[in-house]
Amino acid sequence: MVQIRLSPDLEAKSKVVRAAMTVDELLARFPEIPHDLRDEPILAGYVNAFGHLLRIAQKPSPCMMRDGGDAPHVFYVKLVNDLAIYGAGLATRDRTLKRLQATLDGYRKQPATFACTLVPRRAPGTPRSGCA
Numbered sequence: 001m002v003q004i005r006l007s008p009d010l011e012a013k014s015k016v017v018r019a020a021m022t023v024d025e026l027l028a029r030f031p032e033i034p035h036d037l038r039d040e041p042i043l044a045g046y047v048n049a050f051g052h053l054l055r056i057a058q059k060p061s062p063c064m065m066r067d068g069g070d071a072p073h074v075f076y077v078k079l080v081n082d083l084a085i086y087g088a089g090l091a092t093r094d095r096t097l098k099r100l101q102a103t104l105d106g107y108r109k110q111p112a113t114f115a116c117t118l119v120p121r122r123a124p125g126t127p128r129s130g131c132a
Contacts, residue, residue, distance in 0.1 A: 021051025029054070032084040036093075046100050049107050050079050053115055071119050078118045079103070 060073035086096040
């Protein structure tokens with residue numbers, strides 16, 4: 001089993017807030033997510049399932065993703081990107097909601113290890129992602 005080890009600063013950030021993330025908090029944190037999804041039950045379930053990962057998700061720059069990115073960047077790409085694509089008008093609402101539901105279904109099959117499946121494996125000692 002793969003374990004995702006967060007850097008001390010990210011570990012601290014993820015433990016600061018013990019309350020569950022709300023849809024409003026998600027929308028405030030990521031303004032690229034359209035507010036017309038606010039009352040969607042699928043989005044509420046999504047935030048309930050992934051709030052702890054969404055709190056540490058960070059939008060990556062292109063060079064961060066060159067080698068797969070660090071966990072916060074991967075969480076953004078895997079959990080927020082579909083919503084941002086819909087917000088940019090490049091996907092339909094129905095398709096976006098279906099993709100969110102598919103991600104939720106995958107999570108429900110293996111909730112304890114789902115986050116580990118999002119982050120690609122790296123060899124020990126591999127340097128962190130970044131722009132040179």
